[in-house]
Each structure stands twice: as C-alpha cells, then as structure tokens.
Amino acid sequence: GNSVTQMEGPVTLSEEAFLTINCTYTATGYPSLFWYVQYPGEGLQLLLKATKADDKGSNKGFEATYRKETTSFHLEKGSVQVSDSAVYFCALSDPRTNAGKSTFGDGTTLTVKP
Amino acid sequence: GAGVSQSPRYKVAKRGQDVALRCDPISGHVSLFWYQQALGQGPEFLTYFQNEAQLDKSGLPSDRFFAERPEGSVSTLKIQRTQQEDSAVYLCASSLRRGLSTVNEQFFGPGTRLTVL
Numbered sequence: 305g306n307s308v309t310q311m312e313g314p315v316t317l318s319e320e321a322f323l324t325i326n327c328t329y330t331a332t333g334y335p336s337l338f339w340y341v342q343y344p345g346e347g348l349q350l351l352l353k354a355t356k357a358d359d360k361g362s363n364k365g366f367e368a369t370y371r372k373e374t375t376s377f378h379l380e381k382g383s384v385q386v387s388d389s390a391v392y393f394c395a396l397s398d399p400r401t402n403a404g405k406s407t408f409g410d411g412t413t414l415t416v417k418p
Numbered sequence: 419g420a421g422v423s424q425s426p427r428y429k430v431a432k433r434g435q436d437v438a439l440r441c442d443p444i445s446g447h448v449s450l451f452w453y454q455q456a457l458g459q460g461p462e463f464l465t466y467f468q469n470e471a472q473l474d475k476s477g478l479p480s481d482r483f484f485a486e487r488p489e490g491s492v493s494t495l496k497i498q499r500t501q502q503e504d505s506a507v508y509l510c511a512s513s514l515r516r517g518l519s520t521v522n523e524q525f526f527g528p529g530t531r532l533t534v535l
Contacts (some may be wrong), residue, residue, distance in 0.1 A: 348526040393460050405451055405474065406524060408460030
C-alpha cells in the first residue's frame with residue numbers, strides 16, 4: 305500500500321534560517337504529491353503540489369521537487385519567518401488507483417524564533 | 419463563507435454514547451472525504467463519497483462507524499457506542515471533481531475534536 309514518511313520533529317529555527325523538511329514515499333501507482341500546512345487553531349491548507357516526476361511545486365517562498373528516482377518530495381524555504389511556525393504534512397494521492405484519497409505523513413512541527 | 423464547515427467543533431461524549439458529526443462541503447463539490455487524525459499523527463482516510471454514493475469505506479475502523487451523504491451535499495459521520503480510542507479530530511474534505519482520473523485539490527474543514535471519557 306501507499307505510505308509517506310516524514311522527518312521527525314519538532315524543528316526549531318531562528319528567523320531567516322534555511323528550512324528543509326524531508327519526505328519520502330512508497331506508492332504502487334503514479335501519485336501526485338502535496339505539502340499541507342496547519343497553522344495553530346486552523347484546518348489543513350494546501351501549500352503546494354506536484355503531479356509528475358521532476359515537477360516543482362512552489363508557494364509563499366516554499367518549494368518542493370518531485371524526485372521519482374529517490375521517491376522524495378522534500379520541502380525547502382530559503383529564509384523562514386516567525387509566521388511560518390506551523391505543522392507541515394507531506395501527502396500523496398493517486399486518483400487512478402484510489403479515487404483521490406490522500407495518504408499523509410505524521411507531520412513535522414516547525415517553530416521559528418525571532 | 420465559501421469554505422468547508424464542520425459542526426460541532428468540539429464534542430465530549432461518555433463512553434458508550436452515540437455521536438453525529440456534520441460536514442458542509444463547498445457548494446458544488448462532488449467528492450467528499452472523511453479522515454481521522456489522532457494526536458500527533460497525520461490524518462487517516464475513513465471514507466469517500468462521490469455525490470451521494472459511498473464509493474470507498476475501507477478506512478472505517480469498525481462497524482460502529484457509519485457515514486452518509488443522502489442528497490450529495492451535507493454529510494454526517496456517526497459513531498455508535500463510542501470508545502476511548504475513538505478520541506481524535508475528525509476532518510472532512512471536499513473537492514470539485516471526481517477523484518478518479520483527475521488530480522484536484524481537497525479543501526479541508528477545521529475538524530471536530532471528539533473526546534470520549
């Protein structure tokens with residue numbers, strides 16, 4: 305079956321530091337890959353996505369590249385801000401085999417200190 | 419408010435009670451998903467509707483869990499004879515098109531936090 309493994313947290317960084325959150329996946333089909341963010345007290349929001357190998361998703365300064373050869377989709381940001389403090393979830397979905405339902409990692413909590 | 423809404427936001431139940439959790443998807447969204455999120459973990463798939471048809475219920479943990487979407491819009495997740503292990507956040511998500519053959523964004527509601535004492 306499908307699975308997603310995320311870098312364990314929590315992660316604590318100073319403002320303007322470089323961020324990497326690792327994500328690797330196992331899938332039987334050709335999944336699309338997603339990063340979701342959950343700010344304190346709010347619901348999950350889609351941060352970025354990539355639908356095929358070598359695609360790069362980007363949004364709000366975050367980016368992730370779909371690497372089929374390493375089955376990875378690592379999240380990066382060059383300079384984090386205090387407002388980026390949240391829980392980040394990596395997920396995959398393969399509409400051709402499982403009707404679009406998503407498989408999530410366990411989440412990585414990011415805290416950015418001023 | 420064009421987003422997915424869920425009610426109640428918080429629910430406390432005594433062990434053995436039945437609960438009903440409601441999801442109002444974005445108007446016109448065909449697909450609706452329920453997920454269960456235990457503390458410190460990612461969401462786990464429970465069930466999926468395409469309009470009023472429940473096409474996948476493989477994630478429902480037991481026959482105490484039942485979901486319906488009778489008119490293809492609002493959905494209710496019912497848990498009978500609640501147990502402590504049912505304590506979790508229950509998330510609803512909707513998407514515009516069918517899940518099959520189309521990758522489309524899922525919009526999540528804020529969730530219902532269920533605590534079973």
